[in-house]
Amino acid sequence: MxxxxxxxxxxxxxxxxxxxxxxxxxxxxxxxxxxxxxxxxxxxxxxxxxxxxxxxxxxxxxxxxxxxxxxxxxxxxxxxxxxxxxxxxxxxxxxxxxxxxxxxxxxxxxxxxxxxxxxxxxxxxxxxxxxxxxxxxxxxxxxxxxxxxxxSPTEMTSSDSPRQLLHFALDYLTSIDSASGQAYRARIDPLLGEDADWENPAAMFDPAKSIGRSPAATALRIETEDLISELHVRRPELVAKSDQDRYLEAAHYAVAARQLLNYHAELARESSERTASLLGIRxxxxxxxxxxxxxxxxxxxxxxxxxxxxxxxxxxxxxxxxxxxxxxxxxxxxxxxxxxxxxxxxxxxxxxxxxxxxxxxxxxxxxxxxxxxxxxxxxxxxxxxxxxxxxxxxxxxxxxxxxxxxxxxxxxxxxxxxxxxxxxxxxxxxxxxxxxxx
The missing domain is CATH 3.40.1660.10 (EreA-like (biosynthetic domain))
Known part of the structure; x- marks a missing residue:
């Protein structure tokens, strides 16, 4: 220039x-x-x-x-x-x-x-x-x-459930490896619970109202990490059985689900830095x-x-x-x-x-x-x-x-x-x- x-x-x-x-x-x-x-x-x-x-x-x-x-x-x-x-x-x-x-x-x-x-x-x-x-x-x-x-799938007064992000990645995996996809879904869906619990507007103002650090949410974060790891480890196989564009899209949805779960975990944290941290995560x-x-x-x-x-x-x-x-x-x-x-x-x-x-x-x-x-x-x-x-x-x-x-x-x-x-x-x-x- x-x-x-x-x-x-x-x-x-x-x-x-x-x-x-x-x-x-x-x-x-x-x-x-x-x-x-x-x-x-x-x-x-x-x-x-x-x-x-x-x-x-x-x-x-x-x-x-x-x-x-x-x-x-x-x-x-x-x-x-x-x-x-x-x-x-x-x-x-x-x-x-x-x-x-x-x-x-x-x-x-x-x-x-x-x-x-x-x-x-x-x-x-x-x-x-x-x-x-x-x-x-x-x-x-x-x-x-x-x-x-x-x-991010969040609003100023609420935050989305991670269901849509996780299901997109699971649908992709299931389309290639039905057994693996269904096994993940069987473990993940019970942990997701009700969308209304994730999307409770009161959680934006009161950490105690958030389910982001509940035992189910913590277990869901672990399952999400396992899903991301499987997608990464099997990249050559998954790309060959679909295409690179579809694979990268599904992998990014899984990573975005992890980030959203981290956002929910921060919602549940008592801290004077909570709001600034949430804005930074977004x-x-x-x-x-x-x-x-x-x-x-x-x-x-x-x-x-x-x-x-x-x-x-x-x-x-x-x-x-x-x-x-x-x-x-x-x-x-x-x-x-x-x-x-x-x-x-x-x-x-x-x-x-x-x-x-x-x-x-x-x-x-x-x-x-x-x-x-x-x-x-x-x-x-x-x-x-x-x-x-x-x-x-x-x-x-x-x-x-x-x-x-x-x-x-x-x-x-x-x-x-x-x-x-x-x-x-x-x-x-x-x-x-x-x-x-x-």
Whole structure:
């Protein structure tokens, strides 16, 4: 990559390097994306696009336009969003189209079961999925697009049972070695018990309500380790009797089950660090899921990952929860170690959003400076702060937050090293299909 230019002021950096575009103009979006991709260079296999908040409609539309351009011009074959990894399997079946029938025949059939966090109800997500299905239906497109979720199978107020993950791996093993698969199932199913016990919302707030360290859960963790070991030891045989893609998928589901069981065990632990630890486990699972997805797509194309800025940024995450400051390593920090230059990430910011309770950014803040540049949206490289005035970056004021949407986080001086590029929109509305805000 070329050496970053030197700018004496932040205003000079913005004036010289901001790439203006409008989300409503395909040609302008294409030109901006092409400029950004050229600036990132060839090594990138995984490109992250972070959203400044959950609920920014135009950020979702920009994500869709970005992915479309990456697919048609830059060799991308898959998108992974901040939604449950195991649930997304059914969405990918729908995206694959009639070739994968019998499968879901309509988006309504996957809207709830295929997404976590209620994200299937967002109109922009439906538009993304339908575009992918239509793209795959064209015989001229030899490489078919894939849809993934890369989030852990957890919610802010509950966590899934490990049943779906374990049964996926067991179904695979049983399809090749019925006796071994059935033997594992006979031992595992009684230990799983009732899904409602695993998914008890009270466990998120009271460790005593969690079954994550019960004798059955502990025994299940041992059985899961044995299953993972068997899949690994028998890899040559299992690949030969199925194929590498199916094998790696089943093996990853088994590993994801282990991680989810570890999450449940942490839920049951009495500790002042419990919440931060759970957040850290979730982000580590996100990173592992993305590493698997990139490996699966290698040879087919590159991957776009979409999630909140706080997950994809390279630095540590911080969250002030009441009197407690929670700090943990983000998925982006893990990915930076795993992929190095093969991971790049775009962070986003917004100027105003009345619907989300975000007012005008205060003078001197990064959002105010960037929103003053030609727009109504713009992309700009951060150069990781190199060639930019260090003192001006370190003393940047942070704009005020949202009065309605607690998922909104402003850009800070750390955004220069957290992200490779920034996408800042003058304004955003609230997501179509999103839950009501206060």
């Amino acid at each position: 070329e050496r970053a230019p030197t700018h004496t002021t932040l205003d000079d950096w913005i004036a010289r390097e901001a790439v203006p575009f409008s989300v409503d103009s395909p040609a302008a979006v294409h030109a901006a994306v092409d400029t950004m991709v050229a600036g990132l260079g060839e090594p990138v296999e995984l490109l992250g696009f972070g959203e400044a908040l959950h609920g920014g409609e135009e950020l979702l539309i920009l994500r869709n336009r970005l992915f479309e351009r990456l697919v048609t011009a830059h060799g991308y074959s898959a998108i992974a969003i901040e939604s449950s990894f195991p649930r997304a399997h059914v969405v990918n079946e729908y995206v694959a189209g009639p070739v994968r029938q019998p499968g879901p025949a309509s988006y309504e059939a996957i809207q709830e079961s295929g997404f976590s966090h209620g994200f299937g109800r967002l109109a922009a997500n439906r538009e993304l999925v339908e575009w992918m299905r239509q793209y795959n239906a064209d015989p001229a497109h030899r490489i078919k697009l894939r849809f993934y979720g890369f989030d 982000d580590a699972m996100m990173a592992d899921n993305l590493a698997y997805i990139v490996a699966r797509e290698r040879g087919r194309g590159k991957v776009l990952a979409f999630a909140h800025n706080s997950h994809l940024r390279r630095g540590k995450a911080e969250w002030q929860l009441g009197p407690d400051l929670l700090i943990w390593w983000t998925a982006g920090a893990h990915l930076n170690e795993m992929f190095g230059a093969r991971y790049a990430v775009i962070g986003s910011g917004v100027g105003v959003s009345a619907a989300n309770g975000i007012g005008q950014p205060e003078a001197g803040t990064l959002e105010a400076r960037l929103a003053a540049a030609p727009g109504p949206a713009r992309l700009i490289p951060t150069h990781k702060g190199q060639g930019l005035p260090t003192a001006a970056i370190e003393t940047l004021p942070i704009r005020s937050g949202s009065t309605k949407n607690s998922t909104y986080f402003a850009l800070t001086h750390q955004s220069f090293t957290d992200f490779d590029w920034l996408a800042v929109l003058d304004s955003v509305t609230y997501s179509r299909g999103g839950p009501p805000l206060p």
